[in-house]
Amino acid sequence: MENKKYVIGADIGGTTVKLGLFEEDGTLLExxxxxxxxxxxxxxxxxDIAAEIQKCREKHNIPADGILGVGAGIPGPVTADGVVHRCVNLGWGVFDVRTALEETVGLPVVVVNDANAAAMGEAWKGGGRGxxxxxxxTLGTGVG
Structure with a gap:
C-alpha cells in the first residue's frame, strides 16, 4: 500500500472503539x-488507539507518512477545536481530546461528536448521499 495516502477513523464509544482504514476518497479498506x-x-x-494505528500500518506496510490523519467521533459535546465538554461514558470532564490524541498518535486529528460524524458519513457516502x-x-451505550 505504498505511495497511497490513507486516513484512520475512530468511533470512540463507551463499550468499544470502532476503527477503520480508509483511502482518501472514503473507500473503507478494513x-x-x-x-x-x-x-x-x-x-x-x-x-490503545495509537497502538492499533501502528499495528494497522505494519499489517498493510504503510510508511510513516502514509496516513494523513485521524478522524475521531466522541460521545459528547465537542467544540470546533476538539475539546469535549463532559463525556459521561468515558469519564471525561472538559478534555482537549484533539491535542491529547495528536500527541499520542503523532498525526493530525479532527474530533467531532460521534452522532454528527455518523450523519456526515451518511450524507457523504451512505443513505443520505445527494x-x-x-x-x-444513534443508539448504543448512549443516545445521540
Missing part, C-alpha cells in the same frame, strides 16, 4: 474494534 478501557482518567483509550438535509439518530 474495519475492526477494540474494547474501550475507561479505568483511571479514561485516557488509556487514546494509547440529499439536501440528513437526520441521524
Amino acid at each position: 474495519k475492526w474494534e477494540i474494547p474501550t478501557v475507561i479505568e483511571g482518567d479514561g485516557t488509556a483509550v487514546l494509547h 440529499s439536501e438535509n440528513v437526520v441521524f439518530i
